[in-house]
Amino acid sequence: MFSTLQTLLLVSGVINRAAAFLTPQVTVPDRVDVIFSGGGTAASIIAGSLSAAAPNLKILVLEGGPTTLEKFEHIQPARYFSHLSPYSTTEQFVVSNPSDAVGGRNIVIPVGKCIGGGSSVNFMLYNRASASDYDDWEVEYSNPGWGSKVLIPLLQKAETYEVNTKAATHGTSGPLHVSYGGNGILEIAQQFLDVGPKYEKNRPLAADGNDFTNKSINVFYRMPKWISGQGTRSDAPHHYLYPQQTNKNLVISPGSRVTRVLFDKTLTATGVEFVYDKHVFPDYDPTPKQVTATKLVVLSAGAMGTPQILERSGIGAASILKSVGVKQLVNLPGVGATYKDHVFLVSPYLADPATTTFDPIFRGDPATWTQGLAQWDHNRTGIVASNGVDAAIKMRPTTAELAEIGPEFAARWKSFYANKTDKPVFWISALAGLPADQTGLPATNYMSAGVFLGYPESSGSIHISSATDVYAPPNYNSGFLTAQSDVAALRWGYKKSREILRRMGAFRGALVPAHPQFAVNSAAVLKETAPVPLNAPNIVYSAADDAAIDTYIRSFVGTSWHSFGTAPMKPLAQGGVVDSSLNVYGVKKLKIADVSIGPEIVNANTYSTAIAIASNAFEIIAKELNIKPPRQ
Ligand SMILES: Cc1cc2nc3c(=O)[nH]c(=O)nc-3n(C[C@H](O)[C@H](O)[C@H](O)COP(=O)(O)OP(=O)(O)OC[C@H]3O[C@@H](n4cnc5c(N)ncnc54)[C@H](O)[C@@H]3O)c2cc1C
Ligand SMILES: *[C@@H]1O[C@H](CO)[C@@H](O)[C@H](O)[C@H]1NC(C)=O
Ligand SMILES: *[C@@H]1O[C@H](CO)[C@@H](O)[C@H](O)[C@H]1NC(C)=O
Ligand SMILES: *[C@@H]1O[C@H](CO)[C@@H](O)[C@H](O)[C@H]1NC(C)=O
Numbered sequence: 001m002f003s004t005l006q007t008l009l010l011v012s013g014v015i016n017r018a019a020a021f022l023t024p025q026v027t028v029p030d031r032v033d034v035i036f037s038g039g040g041t042a043a044s045i046i047a048g049s050l051s052a053a054a055p056n057l058k059i060l061v062l063e064g065g066p067t068t069l070e071k072f073e074h075i076q077p078a079r080y081f082s083h084l085s086p087y088s089t090t091e092q093f094v095v096s097n098p099s100d101a102v103g104g105r106n107i108v109i110p111v112g113k114c115i116g117g118g119s120s121v122n123f124m125l126y127n128r129a130s131a132s133d134y135d136d137w138e139v140e141y142s143n144p145g146w147g148s149k150v151l152i153p154l155l156q157k158a159e160t161y162e163v164n165t166k167a168a169t170h171g172t173s174g175p176l177h178v179s180y181g182g183n184g185i186l187e188i189a190q191q192f193l194d195v196g197p198k199y200e201k202n203r204p205l206a207a208d209g210n211d212f213t214n215k216s217i218n219v220f221y222r223m224p225k226w227i228s229g230q231g232t233r234s235d236a237p238h239h240y241l242y243p244q245q246t247n248k249n250l251v252i253s254p255g256s257r258v259t260r261v262l263f264d265k266t267l268t269a270t271g272v273e274f275v276y277d278k279h280v281f282p283d284y285d286p287t288p289k290q291v292t293a294t295k296l297v298v299l300s301a302g303a304m305g306t307p308q309i310l311e312r313s314g315i316g317a318a319s320i321l322k323s324v325g326v327k328q329l330v331n332l333p334g335v336g337a338t339y340k341d342h343v344f345l346v347s348p349y350l351a352d353p354a355t356t357t358f359d360p361i362f363r364g365d366p367a368t369w370t371q372g373l374a375q376w377d378h379n380r381t382g383i384v385a386s387n388g389v390d391a392a393i394k395m396r397p398t399t400a401e402l403a404e405i406g407p408e409f410a411a412r413w414k415s416f417y418a419n420k421t422d423k424p425v426f427w428i429s430a431l432a433g434l435p436a437d438q439t440g441l442p443a444t445n446y447m448s449a450g451v452f453l454g455y456p457e458s459s460g461s462i463h464i465s466s467a468t469d470v471y472a473p474p475n476y477n478s479g480f481l482t483a484q485s486d487v488a489a490l491r492w493g494y495k496k497s498r499e500i501l502r503r504m505g506a507f508r509g510a511l512v513p514a515h516p517q518f519a520v521n522s523a524a525v526l527k528e529t530a531p532v533p534l535n536a537p538n539i540v541y542s543a544a545d546d547a548a549i550d551t552y553i554r555s556f557v558g559t560s561w562h563s564f565g566t567a568p569m570k571p572l573a574q575g576g577v578v579d580s581s582l583n584v585y586g587v588k589k590l591k592i593a594d595v596s597i598g599p600e601i602v603n604a605n606t607y608s609t610a611i612a613i614a615s616n617a618f619e620i621i622a623k624e625l626n627i628k629p630p631r632q
Contacts, residue, residue: 023284024276026253031292032058034621035272037258037309038301039063040117041236041607042594045158045614046298046621048240051250054627058249060291061241062256064277064305065090065113069242074120074235076376077181077227078361078384081435083110083121089279090114090121094304094563096460096478103555107478109341109563111304115254116237118302119226122561122607124233124387126178126224128155128210129602129609130217130422141570141599143580146616152212154615155608162229169211175239176611177228182376182385185222187355188447189390191504192430196220196393198534199503209394210604214422220393223429226607227387231380236611255280259288259470261297261313261590267329269297269590275470295625296589298617303563303596304462307336308474310567310577311464315584326467330586334575336566339460340601342427342452343480344560345490345553347515348434349501350508350529351445358388358433359446388432394424394454394603395496408488412457424454424603426493430501434511447506449497452560453490454603457483462566481554490557491549498526499538507531516552518545562606567596581620593617 034050036043039061047061066089068074073082073090083090088110096107112118131148138147152169161170162179170178185193197205197220209221226234244250255277262271271292276284299306310316314329316336321328351357360368361383368383375382397405402413417423427450434446460479466472481487494516501507509529518524524545541549570576572585576599582591595610602609622628 022281024253024255024281026251028060028062028253028256028289028291029058029251031294032060032251033293033295034059035291035293035297036061037261037272037297037299038117038305038594039115039252039254040112040300040302040594041119041610042614042617043298043300044116044119044236044241045611046300046593046618047250048244049618050622050627051244051247053622054625055247056249057625057627059251061250061252062258062272062274063115063252063254064257065115065254066280067254068115068120068235068237074114074116075232075238076373076384077124077225077231077233077387078358078372080121080123080387081362094462094476095473096476099477099480099482101458101481101554102478102557103551105555107480107559109304109478109559110561111302111563115241115252116235118561118610119236119607120233123389124226125389125605126210126226127427127604127608128212129604130420130424131212132420132422133600133602134612137569137599141568141574143569143599145580146569148212151612151616154619155612158611158615161224163224164207167208167211176226176234177230178224178234179227179229180222180390181225181227181387182229182231182381183383185390186357186388186432188351188357188430188432188504188506189222191506192391192500193220193222195503195534196500199500202398203393203395209392212422217394217396217422217424220391223389223392225387227385231376231385257470258301258309259312259468260309261299262290263313263329263587266588267586268588269293272297278471293589296591296621298621299590299592300594302594303339303566304474306592306594306596307462307566308464310335310584312467312470315587316463320463324464324467326464332577332585334568334570334577336462337575338565338568339462339477339479339563340456340565341478341480342454342560342562342601343456343458343486343490343557344450344452345494345557346431346435347449347451347494347497348446348511349448350511351447352506352508353445355445355506356432357445357447358383358435359438359444361388362433362435363438363443388435389429390432392427392429395426395428395493396421396424397492401492405488405492409485412483412485416455425489426454427452427603428493428497428500430504441511446511447501447504449494449501451490451493451497453486453493455601456480456486458486478559480557487550487553490553491546494549494553495539495541502526502528502532503534503536505531514556516545516548518548560605562601564595564601564606565598567592568599569597570599581624582617591617591621
């Protein structure tokens with residue numbers, strides 16, 4: 001068991017930092033068959049599956065961040081918040097250029113930087129996309145073999161759905177276990193599930209919010225988690241990659257940052273160049289090393305990392321490469337040109353001090369951690385075996401509600417949503433706590449409305465700012481809220497979440513500074529400090545109130561950590577970067593396999609889609625390398 005001091009140090013990330021005085025323990029071979037550039041979610045799944053199916057295949061995984069093997073901060077679910085610490089060595093923070101669309105702010109995007117990437121640090125919310133999301137990839141973006149008919153069975157195969165072993169479309173024997181976590185359902189979530197269907201008369205409670213069809217839309221559902229019934233995080237490396245590491249042909253090299261892909265004269269990828277990451281190995285030789293790949297180079301550095309490796313390698317928009325002085329090999333304007341993410345609004349309320357929330361976990365309260373870790377040690381249950389997100393709804397507006405959202409959203413609705421009834425506009429949840437740095441706030445209980453847009457119209461971009469410096473911060477524009485339709489939709493989502501939360505038993509008023517600044521005498525000011533009755537009238541908003549909400553949204557919206565689509569799988573003429581076999585256009589033996597290939601964002605949290613992409617990528621690569629039979 002951990003001492004209290006150790007607990008606090010781990011939570012604040014200080015012990016992680018002490019790991020910095022190491023030298024590389026892994027010998028990287030000069031020549032292998034396949035190189036993965038980036039050892040995150042997708043790479044762990046593909047490399048592990050390939051190694052299991054073809055033990056003689058020489059595979060190298062180069063990951064910029066540290067190892068996660070058997071580390072409690074990756075295994076014990078509630079530690080997810082510690083990875084977001086400013087001292088984190090397991091995440092890196094990509095900072096956007098300031099933009100007026102978000103009140104002149106820089107948006108900060110944390111991304112996983114460790115073996116397992118996002119899967120080893122994420123919040124473990126289990127959400128799946130809609131069938132039409134993948135069918136659009138197949139039909140509208142011309143990618144045969146990427147529709148829901150192919151991807152849903154692959155997702156089934158990847159999971160063991162402990163929640164209900166009989167549920168259609170879910171899996172019963174995959175490596176990644178899914179459960180409700182080991183802490184039951186918190187009262188705040190239960191109230192959301194009780195009040196929601198009573199207040200929203202056409203939105204009932206359902207057993208499954210993740211069956212890929214419109215039956216999962218407009219229903220309140222209990223949130224499953226990427227947490228096993230044994231109270232551990234279902235990350236990719238511990239369930240696909242590490243189990244294969246006794247195979248000497250699989251080399252996993254942490255702290256190894258890929259600078260660029262190497263090509264011969266025929267533009268065939270021959271290997272990569274990398275450096276030992278200066279944050280992981282600060283005192284080590286910084287000279288670039290080269291490794292040969294005889295069969296294939298795979299880029300799997302995530303939506304933020306992959307376009308940067310491409311550009312440093314001479315593959316990208318001619319104007320970008322020229323501006324930073326990279327010699328152009330291929331003019332591919334789609335590289336880094338379409339960043340997407342689910343813009344996320346977290347609106348905090350005060351909650352009943354007697355209820356249980358995750359706030360003491362977020363604040364690093366020693367007593368809560370000590371008790372929680374002791375219980376986890378004892379039987380793998382309790383608060384440490386959960387994430388505090390127990391209930392949600394994927395909401396699709398009715399015709400009457402579309403009128404409330406107003407004309408700014410009408411064109412987007414008609415062109416994108418109207419004909420596809422499985423597409424929600426929002427994901428809305430009542431979070432048991434305020435998942436933020438609470439410095440300066442009273443140490444009491446909070447509950448938050450979390451609202452993210454399923455398919456923002458806005459889109460950003462990410463490009464390198466230096467030809468050679470792999471540590472140079474990228475030139476990143478989030479694009480958040482640059483389309484007014486997104487603001488209009490979120491404005492309505494804010495109002496909707498407010499109506500539900502203020503009817504819940506634990507409600508004790510708004511945390512005013514983190515809400516719109518309405519005029520003092522506005523009818524939109526929440527005066528009550530206790531729940532209102534179910535049949536209380538809805539709040540009425542004036543034009544001035546709407547303007548205050550818009551200002552608030554622009555000043556407070558943030559990432560939902562779902563960076564996506566920066567090297568899309570589309571026809572070349574539509575700005576594509578890879579074809580439907582994941583081959584980068586214009587070169588040979590170079591594939592991309594991570595969430596950068598998504599041609600359009602899906603509505604759900606993106607771990608599930610990373611698994612779908614990786615599973616399909618494994619099938620494609622195994623077939624091309626003549627590996628039979630692929631792992632069952
Ligand atoms: C804080 C956070 C919370 C999240 N919460 C959830 C959630 O609750 N539910 C959910 O479904 N999804 C969640 N996600 C999203 C999900 O985890 C990601 O979409 C998914 O893991 C992406 O997988 P990937 O393989 O595309 O990239 P990643 O898993 O990010 O892997 C990319 C890897 O490449 C490495 N890399 C980058 N550049 C280089 C380089 N030049 N050389 C070597 N290595 C490099 C990175 O260090 C990283 O490890 C969250 C993500 C984050 C960051
Ligand atoms: C686990 O232990 C706690 C006490 O630490 C107990 O309250 C709980 O019921 C136990 N749960 C299971 C599933 O055994
Ligand atoms: C939606 O369906 C209708 C009726 O089938 C059709 O006329 C319309 O073009 C479709 N809209 C889009 C955007 O596909
Ligand atoms: C759900 O989808 C089915 C089949 O695609 C369709 O027939 C039905 O009308 C849809 N239901 C709703 C509520 O949109």
